[in-house]
Amino acid sequence: MLAKPRLHHEIVQQAYDPCIISTESGKAQFISCEPQKPDEKLPKLEDCVIIDNRRPVTGTRGFDREIPLSGALRVYLVSSYSVGSQDSLSLGKYALCPLLSITEWKPVTGSIPPLSDEDWESEFAKYRASPEFQLLNPHMNLSEFKSIYYMEWIHRLWGRFVGLSFVIPAVYFVAKKKVSKPMAWRLAGIAGLIGFQGFIGWWMVKSGLKDDLFAPGSHPRVSQYRLTAHLAAAFTCYVAMLWNGLAILRSHRLLADPEAGINLLNSLQNPKLKIFRRSVAVLGLLVFTTAMSGALVAGLDAGLIYNEFPTMGNGLTPPKSELFDERYSRKPDKSDLWWRNMLENPSLVQLDHRILAMTTFTSVMALWAYTRGSPTMRRLLPPAAKKGVHGVVAFTFVQVALGISTLLYLVPTHLASTHQAGSLFLLTWVLVLGSRVWHPSRTAKLLQMAVKARNQSVSASALNATSKL
Numbered sequence: 001m002l003a004k005p006r007l008h009h010e011i012v013q014q015a016y017d018p019c020i021i022s023t024e025s026g027k028a029q030f031i032s033c034e035p036q037k038p039d040e041k042l043p044k045l046e047d048c049v050i051i052d053n054r055r056p057v058t059g060t061r062g063f064d065r066e067i068p069l070s071g072a073l074r075v076y077l078v079s080s081y082s083v084g085s086q087d088s089l090s091l092g093k094y095a096l097c098p099l100l101s102i103t104e105w106k107p108v109t110g111s112i113p114p115l116s117d118e119d120w121e122s123e124f125a126k127y128r129a130s131p132e133f134q135l136l137n138p139h140m141n142l143s144e145f146k147s148i149y150y151m152e153w154i155h156r157l158w159g160r161f162v163g164l165s166f167v168i169p170a171v172y173f174v175a176k177k178k179v180s181k182p183m184a185w186r187l188a189g190i191a192g193l194i195g196f197q198g199f200i201g202w203w204m205v206k207s208g209l210k211d212d213l214f215a216p217g218s219h220p221r222v223s224q225y226r227l228t229a230h231l232a233a234a235f236t237c238y239v240a241m242l243w244n245g246l247a248i249l250r251s252h253r254l255l256a257d258p259e260a261g262i263n264l265l266n267s268l269q270n271p272k273l274k275i276f277r278r279s280v281a282v283l284g285l286l287v288f289t290t291a292m293s294g295a296l297v298a299g300l301d302a303g304l305i306y307n308e309f310p311t312m313g314n315g316l317t318p319p320k321s322e323l324f325d326e327r328y329s330r331k332p333d334k335s336d337l338w339w340r341n342m343l344e345n346p347s348l349v350q351l352d353h354r355i356l357a358m359t360t361f362t363s364v365m366a367l368w369a370y371t372r373g374s375p376t377m378r379r380l381l382p383p384a385a386k387k388g389v390h391g392v393v394a395f396t397f398v399q400v401a402l403g404i405s406t407l408l409y410l411v412p413t414h415l416a417s418t419h420q421a422g423s424l425f426l427l428t429w430v431l432v433l434g435s436r437v438w439h440p441s442r443t444a445k446l447l448q449m450a451v452k453a454r455n456q457s458v459s460a461s462a463l464n465a466t467s468k469l
């Protein structure tokens with residue numbers, strides 16, 4: 001059982017003005033104060049101007065933006081999860097993000113860590129020039145730097161290993177003509193996506209190394225936009241791999257018994273199943289969009305405010321003036337007020353994620369009710385698809401429960417990581433369900449050819465047997 005976090009007098013967020021502070025009494029939370037310097041004591045509450053008194057804003061996580069950072073890379077392939085999660089450490093007294101410790105992207109030569117003392121000195125010098133070192137960790141020494149460097153180096157090496165473990169077998173299968181031409185093109189596309197993912201990961205980390213991207217006084221972090229782009233690329237890559245893998249497995253299974261396979265595919269061609277198929281596609285998109293909005297929540301640390309559910313402050317939503325705050329607009333005519341708040345204002349970003357999550361939840365329940373309630377669906381849906389719907393329902397419940405717990409317990413690493421992994425499991429199940437009701441035209445043709453070939457060989461052997469009579 002998790003213990004409810006204690007309230008601390010501690011600055012938890014400095015990425016935007018005003019910073020968020022939580023107090024032992026829980027009274028003052030949004031305050032305007034000078035940014036904390038590494039050596040400085042926390043500002044006294046009496047010295048701060050309280051500009052907002054939102055009730056449930058508390059938090060203790062501080063500077064660790066690494067969780068979603070590493071998370072985005074982790075989704076790259078499920079197997080990268082455990083390595084990436086190690087990047088979410090805070091080394092003792094230091095506020096740091098291991099991802100920011102290697103300040104360059106060298107896809108090939110970067111596989112070798114610094115070997116000599118001079119190499120280490122040179123790497124450390126580059127890190128010392130970064131805003132993270134200068135603003136947060138100016139007292140870090142070389143041996144402490146080595147620890148975070150190795151953490152990130154292992155992370156990147158694992159990424160290369162995962163990429164190569166896809167590319168090498170893919171080249172073999174294509175060269176040996178063991179896959180069809182369309183599949184060879186798809187494999188090439190996925191390999192390209194993996195490479196692009198590496199690049200986009202670097203582009204994201206770069207945003208945490210440039211201080212001109214931050215508001216003055218804010219703590220170095222990667223841009224929430226780039227973090228979301230990285231997660232989107234990772235999810236797309238994963239979806240492409242999974243969908244193609246499922247298609248191959250399914251064709252194989254159906255070809256084992258071509259007659260039964262043709263019967264199944266014929267039943268799936270029923271036009272009444274069209275609505276169901278489209279609903280599953282829309283659901284997949286909805287889960288994807290909800291996950292991307294979650295990345296924005298993580299990128300902005302927006303899970304550290306409004307740690308309650310279903311309310312947000314005194315009502316179901318914060319006041320409109322807070323949701324569409326003019327301070328986020330950068331144009332004199334305020335034409336960017338809506339979208340800037342939707343993507344940059346933590347209060348509205350959290351609300352967006354809640355709304356999308358609840359829409360996903362409701363849609364899944366509606367799909368479940370439709371499959372159970374409609375006699376046509378009960379008759380037409382194959383048993384595997386009915387089981388698939390149950391799987392989606394179960395994962396949705398788990399995912400929503402994890403999301404709410406992550407929020408209530410102030411985003412502890414283990415819950416946040418499990419919540420992130422949960423989104424991938426949910427998406428996986430939606431795709432599995434989709435693959436069970438899809439009608440792959442190429443497989444249908446292969447099945448017809450297999451039946452024809454089998455009939456021909458049966459009639460040839462029947463002719464043979466008759467001639468022997």
Ligand code: HEM
Binds near residue numbers: 072292302399
């Ligand atoms: C279908 C439902 C949901 C999906 C697919 C989903 C997905 C995600 C994803 C992918 C992230 C990004 C994690 C990261 O990059 O570190 C995230 C973050 C988050 N989600 Fe959800 N979520 C769902 C429901 C919810 C609900 C119902 C809540 C609570 C009301 C919630 C609260 C959060 C919070 C607080 C974060 C930020 C965690 C952090 O800072 O690391 N989520 N979500």
